[in-house]
Every structure is written in C-alpha cells, then in structure tokens.
Amino acid sequence: MSNNHGDPAETERLLGFGSERKKTRRELCTIIFAAVIVMSAVIVIVSVWASLSSGANSYEKRSVILMISDGFGPASETFARDYNQYVKKLNYNYLTPLDDILVGSSRTRSSNSLVTDSAAGATAFACAMKSYNRAIAVNPEKVPCGTVLESAKHFGFATGLVVTSRITHATPATFSAHVVDRDMESDIAVQQIGDYPLGRQVDLMFGGGLCFFLPNSTEGSCRIDERDLVKESKKRGFKYLSTRKEFDELEPGKDEIPLLGLFTPDHMSYEIDRDPTKEPSLKEMSEKALKFLESATADSDKGFFLMIEGSRIDMAAHSNDAAAHVHDILAYHETIDLVKKYVDEHPGTVMISVSDHETGGFSLARQVSNQPQYLWYPEYVSRVNNSSFVLSQELLKWDNDREAYVKKIIRDGLGIEDLDDYDVNWLGENRTQLEYEYYLVNITNFKAQLGWATHGHSAVDVNLYAYGQGSDVLRGNHENTDIGEFIVKYLDLDLNYVTNKLNRHVLSIYSV
Numbered sequence: 001m002s003n004n005h006g007d008p009a010e011t012e013r014l015l016g017f018g019s020e021r022k023k024t025r026r027e028l029c030t031i032i033f034a035a036v037i038v039m040s041a042v043i044v045i046v047s048v049w050a051s052l053s054s055g056a057n058s059y060e061k062r063s064v065i066l067m068i069s070d071g072f073g074p075a076s077e078t079f080a081r082d083y084n085q086y087v088k089k090l091n092y093n094y095l096t097p098l099d100d101i102l103v104g105s106s107r108t109r110s111s112n113s114l115v116t117d118s119a120a121g122a123t124a125f126a127c128a129m130k131s132y133n134r135a136i137a138v139n140p141e142k143v144p145c146g147t148v149l150e151s152a153k154h155f156g157f158a159t160g161l162v163v164t165s166r167i168t169h170a171t172p173a174t175f176s177a178h179v180v181d182r183d184m185e186s187d188i189a190v191q192q193i194g195d196y197p198l199g200r201q202v203d204l205m206f207g208g209g210l211c212f213f214l215p216n217s218t219e220g221s222c223r224i225d226e227r228d229l230v231k232e233s234k235k236r237g238f239k240y241l242s243t244r245k246e247f248d249e250l251e252p253g254k255d256e257i258p259l260l261g262l263f264t265p266d267h268m269s270y271e272i273d274r275d276p277t278k279e280p281s282l283k284e285m286s287e288k289a290l291k292f293l294e295s296a297t298a299d300s301d302k303g304f305f306l307m308i309e310g311s312r313i314d315m316a317a318h319s320n321d322a323a324a325h326v327h328d329i330l331a332y333h334e335t336i337d338l339v340k341k342y343v344d345e346h347p348g349t350v351m352i353s354v355s356d357h358e359t360g361g362f363s364l365a366r367q368v369s370n371q372p373q374y375l376w377y378p379e380y381v382s383r384v385n386n387s388s389f390v391l392s393q394e395l396l397k398w399d400n401d402r403e404a405y406v407k408k409i410i411r412d413g414l415g416i417e418d419l420d421d422y423d424v425n426w427l428g429e430n431r432t433q434l435e436y437e438y439y440l441v442n443i444t445n446f447k448a449q450l451g452w453a454t455h456g457h458s459a460v461d462v463n464l465y466a467y468g469q470g471s472d473v474l475r476g477n478h479e480n481t482d483i484g485e486f487i488v489k490y491l492d493l494d495l496n497y498v499t500n501k502l503n504r505h506v507l508s509i510y511s512v
C-alpha cells in the first residue's frame with residue numbers, strides 16, 4: 001500500500017480542494033467580483049441622481065452653460081468633420097470638439113407637430129415642457145411658463161444670453177420672455193430689458209437685433225411703436241454697446257453687468273461673411289460673457305446660467321447654403337473648445353450642447369447621374385468665399401455688361417471658373433433675391449454632390465452632447481424636455497414658483 005500523505009495534490013483531493021474544487025472557487029470568486037462591480041455601479045448612478053436632485057455634492061458652486069446649435073443635425077456634424085479633414089489634411093480618425101462628448105440623442109417633436117420649430121424646441125429646454133410651434137415660453141394653453149433662466153435669477157445666479165441671431169429671435173426669446181407668437185419681437189425686446197412682472201432677469205445679452213430696440217420713426221427700426229428701448233435699457237441699469245471697439249474695451253472690474261451688446265441691426269453676419277473689425281465672433285462673445293459672469297459671481301456661492309446659440313447654422317441650412325453652414329458649424333466648434341476648457345478649470349460647471357431640430361434634410365452624397373456614385377466633393381465647398389445671401393444681394397445690382405458681371409461674382413464668390421452658359425444666362429436675368437440665392441447654392445451643391453430635402457425643418461433626432469460633473473445621466477435617447485429637467489435638478493431650481501409668480505400678474509398686453 002502506497003503512502004500518498006506527502007503528496008500535496010492528494011492531500012487537496014482528500015480535503016475537497018482538488019482541481020475541480022479550485023475551478024468552482026474561481027467561478028464563485030468571479031461571480032462575486034462581478035456582482036460587486038454591478039452593485040457599485042448602481043450605487044454610483046443612484047448617488048449621482050440623488051446629488052442632482054438634492055443640489056448637494058462636492059462642488060458647492062454650480063453653473064450651467066447650455067449651448068444650442070440651431071438646425072444642426074447628425075449629417076451636419078459628419079459634413080463639418082469631413083470638410084475639416086479635407087481642408088486641413090487631418091487624419092481619417094480626427095475627432096471634432098463635439099465627438100468625444102457625445103452622450104446620446106434628443107427627440108425634437110413639439111406638442112402640436114412631429115416637426116418642431118425653434119420656439120417650441122427652445123421652450124422644451126427653457127420650461128421643461130412641450131408646447132406648440134411658435135410658442136415663446138408659454139404652455140399649449142398660451143399661459144406663461146417659468147424658465148430655467150428666470151428661476152436661476154430668482155435663486156441668485158447670474159444669467160446671460162449669447163447668440164448670432166437677433167437677441168429677440170425665437171431661441172433667446174424663449175429663455176427671457178413670454179409671448180404667444182415668436183413674431184412678437186417688439187414685445188419680446190420690452191420684456192428682455194426688464195419691463196414685465198418679474199423685472200430684469202438677464203444680466204448679459206450679446207447678439208444682433210438692434211432694430212427692435214429703436215423707435216419706429218428711426219431709420220432701420222423694426223418696432224411697431226415709438227419706444228426707444230436703448231434709452232430705456234440704460235435707465236434700467238444696462239451698459240449699452242454696439243461697436244467692435246466698445247466690445248473690445250469691455251473689462252470686468254472696469255465695467256459691470258448688466259450689459260446689452262447689439263452689434264448689428266438684424267442678425268449677425270454668417271461666419272463666412274463676418275468682418276472681424278466690425279463684429280465679434282461667437283467664441284469671442286462667449287469668452288467675454290464667461291469672464292463677466294464669473295466676475296459677477298466671484299463673491300457668491302451661486303454660479304451662473306448662460307445660454308449660447310450658434311444661431312446661423314440653422315439659417316444657412318434653410319437656404320441650403322453648404323459653405324455658410326459649415327463655417328458657422330466650425331465657429332460653433334471653436335466655442336465648444338473654449339467652453340470645455342472653462343469647465344475643466346471650473347469643476348462645478350456643466351456644459352450641455354444640443355440642437356433644437358435639424359434643418360434642410362441634409363445628406364452627404366447626391367445622385368447626379370443614373371447610377372449613384374457614393375461620392376461627395378468637399379473641394380467645391382472649400383472654394384466658396386461668401387454666403388449665397390451676400391452674393392444674391394450683389395446680383396441685384398444691375399451692370400451694363402451683365403454677363404461679365406455675373407461671371408465675376410461667380411468666380412470670386414463661388415470659386416467656379418467653368419460656369420455653364422445656361423447658368424450665366426439664367427443669373428443674367430432680372431430675378432428676385434431669393435431666386436438668386438437658391439440658384440447659387442444649387443450650383444455648389446450639384447458640383448459637391450450634396451443633397452437637401454427641404455428648406456424647412458425635419459423630424460430627425462438630434463445629437464446630445466454633455467461635459468462636466470453629473471452629465472452621465474444624459475446618456476441615451478431623451479425627450480428634449482429632459483434637458484430642461486436636468487438643468488432644474490442640477491441648479492436646484494423651482495419652475496413652478498416662477499410660473500405662479502408670473503401668472504399672478506396680468507400678461508394680456510403681451511397676448512393677441
């Protein structure tokens with residue numbers, strides 16, 4: 001009889017710790033480890049939501065920067081990435097400033113349509129509520145709803161709006177006014193300077209739209225009455241500015257909020273047309289706004305709420321103007337980079353970037369022959385030097401040698417030498433500005449093989465981007481109202497209080 005007592009393997013077998021038992025133990029350990037990881041993840045997620053709901057977390061001072069890329073759909077992000085790769089000879093795996101902060105998508109329908117407009121889209125963000133197309137911070141029954149900007153102001157946060165549209169346009173209006181129709185811009189301007197039941201709510205406004213602040217008798221005014229809102233804004237404490245020089249000279253400490261900067265009578269220029277000696281860029285306005293809002297809250301335990309809109313991304317898409325569209329997207333990207341750096345330096349700040357809707361039904365690749373070629377050519381977009389709007393204005397100026405005049409505009413503006421005779425002859429006729437504009441963009445779109453389905457909006461889900469603490473809860477597909485809810489929880493706001501306060505007063509003068 002052999003003696004195996006000295007054999008470790010035999011000892012383990014006799015004691016029940018042989019190879020099969022080891023395998024079972026390893027599997028058990030693996031299961032336990034996995035369970036611990038899952039439970040830890042659940043605890044983290046629950047903690048994040050709890051901290052957002054209670055307003056308590058390691059960063060006591062909080063700010064939200066909501067960035068809205070108006071009319072910017074997923075195809076437009078691909079377009080901007082491809083274009084930038086081509087122009088700057090970047091690697092195929094280049095990431096835009098938005099690519100690495102993509103967290104999900106946002107559904108865009110309004111309360112009365114599968115296809116939203118900017119007013120209803122922004123109302124979903126501002127009031128965390130669905131409303132009808134054209135509604136400016138009112139509910140489907142046309143009753144004012146309190147906005148995240150107004151609630152933030154009530155709780156001691158500083159507030160700001162930075163846009164490249166008129167400041168009275170749908171998106172900025174929705175955070176700072178309450179009217180039943182977006183075209184009531186004269187009334188919107190009145191509320192934005194503080195002439196409504198809540199008083200002044202916006203500490204800083206940069207953008208275009210001076211025409212709605214000038215009395216009707218003034219040349220270039222868009223108002224329907226004789227109120228001089230520039231003069232009234234100064235009486236309400238605003239420092240008013242309208243030139244690049246005044247903008248450049250603004251400095252926290254030397255100047256204080258509230259600030260009202262209106263740099264153009266109408267919308268600000270497309271980025272492709274912008275004269276930097278006359279108009280600040282979206283990035284420059286955003287950088288200045290951040291400095292002033294940070295300075296204004298330096299001695300407070302409250303931060304700020306700032307809404308930044310790349311407004312003219314949408315307007316270029318309405319015109320199907322690919323060149324103007326991409327340049328405004330790239331300007332938005334530059335601003336995203338700026339804001340991401342700000343968030344890195346201020347851990348209590350969170351940035352959300354989202355579109356209100358997609359515009360144009362944009363597609364990269366257009367079938368121009370009997371068989372699809374699966375191509376698009378960024379080269380033709382890169383040649384364009386001006387928006388179709390600016391070039392169409394030039395074509396309205398008749399010239400004795402019309403053919404030579406047309407060829408020069410197309411050569412200098414679109415960068416195209418080999419114009420067809422048909423194009424030259426068509427543009428040589430006396431047309432409307434809009435006819436010229438749409439024809440010009442189609443020359444480039446055809447050569448670049450870019451397709452557009454509409455001059456309006458579409459029902460496409462849009463990308464949702466977020467950066468900063470707590471932003472992980474925005475992962476996945478969300479209703480657009482969830483963005484408003486996130487801001488409410490993150491800043492611990494109370495929209496119902498503001499709504500009730502608004503509706504204790506009679507707002508019939510702002511209704512139709």
